[in-house]
Amino acid sequence: MPESRDIKGIIRHVAEVIIGELKLEDVTADTFNPDMDLVDELGIDSMDLATIALVLQDEYKIVIDEDDYPKLKTIRLIADYIKEKLTAKS
Amino acid sequence: MKTVSSLLDQDWQARYKRIANLNIRSSIYDVTNRCNLRCKGCFFFSSGEHEVTEEMDIRKWENFIDKEKERGVNLAILIGGEPTLCMDRIEAFYKRLPAYCATNGLIKISRDKFPDMMVGISLWGGSADEKVLRGRDTFAISSKNYAGDPYTYYLYTITPKQLGKVEPVIKRIADVGLKVHLQLLSNDEGVDGFSWREGELKDLRREMDEMLDKYPQTVISSKYYHEVITSGKMMGRRFGWKECPSVTESLDNRKPQTRRLIHFFRWASDLQTVHRCCTSATRDCSTCKDGAAHMSWIMVNKRDHMSSTKDLQNWIEVYEMFAKLYRFIPW
Secondary structure (H helix, E strand, O other): OOOOOOHHHHHHHHHHHHHHHHOOOOOOOOOOOOOOOOOOOOOOOHHHHHHHHHHHHHHHOOOOOHHHHHHOOOHHHHHHHHHHHHHHHO | OOOHHHHOOHHHHHHHHHHHOOOOOEEEEEOOOOOOOOOOOOHHHHOOOOOOOOOOOHHHHHHHHHHHHHOOOOEEEEEOOOHHHOHHHHHHHHOOOOEEEEEOOOOOOOOOOOOOOEEEEEEOOOHHHHHHHHOOOOHHHHHHHHOOOOOEEEEEEEOHHHOOOHHHHHHHHHHOOOEEEEEEOOOOOOOOOOOOOHHHHHHHHHHHHHHHHHOOOOEOOOHHHHHHHHHOEEOOEEOOOOOOOOEOHHHOOOOOOOOOOOOOOEEOOOOOOEOOEOOOOOOOHHHOOOHHHHHHHHHOOOHHHOOOHHHHHHHHHHHHHHHHHOOOOOO
16 A cells, blocks of 8 residues: 555555556656546546556555546545545544 | 647537546447348348347346446447337337437337437448348338438448449438438458458548538538548557457457447347447458447547647547437537
């Protein structure tokens, strides 16, 4: 599991996963706007999101329900979702 | 980093946003094994896919469709055989899910019962080709059954024999107040003279483009789709088994995993058997010309089209075409 479980750390890690999985160029976890709309602006689709969700599920040992995908529109919203799941688990 | 707003002006961004969140989850259902035609080149019969025991109990169909809905399907594509031979099954789908019915148009679907169900009528050319390949000129009947219907279009499968003769077919369709989408014959049964040659496909692309320019209110298509389906290439890649997005999910063991339609299945009419893909397992994928498979191929590769404004606009036009054909957005 990623070391940092505070919201800032989760945001940073989600950004790293997205950059890695989508092979994004010209952006780093530090410069990635956590409020950018991932569908409307970055152009990811549900298959991208499923791939990202699989990695995050594995790393944080949580379940990301497919029905929740439409809610996960930004890095911040994904991080909030993960934080909530982690809190519920502990 | 390339983003939507860095590539598109405001009008195109609005078009993008209209389709970007549709999340279409389609699956295909063989409604019946029976048909009132036996067309040369029909993959369903030539591949033996009709050789399953058809489920006859309508309650089993209803339960099955309920489960499909729970599985997340939001577009049921009804094929066969001829689905209109089993109106009760069409009704079971229509009452539960957005549905599209592919038919030869010989039997009229009642608009009292199915007021807004999308109907696609198969057409294999002009009168002469229809008689050779299907035994009769179906247009004479189907056009009377559906003239002016706002939820119906022709799915015109162009054959090599139709080169240079596409316009009269489009005009006939325009004259009865219907729309048309274009795809290409794959000639699964090797009918003599109906297989494509390289030069013919280039000529056809030009002809398809001309039809779109000349009949923009009738032809539902895009030039990028014409390019991809006639060349079999997209972004430098070639269509085939390794690339096809329309493979039944439970049978898809390709490595590395390709970009595909999520949760796509094609179910046989026994409601248990699944077929390999949206056409037939006996088809050579490298020569497959299925229109929906090529459209989907483009659609699932969105981010590959985010390298330039033109590429992303091409992607949007193809997605809009698909969304119109299945009525997720108006014509």
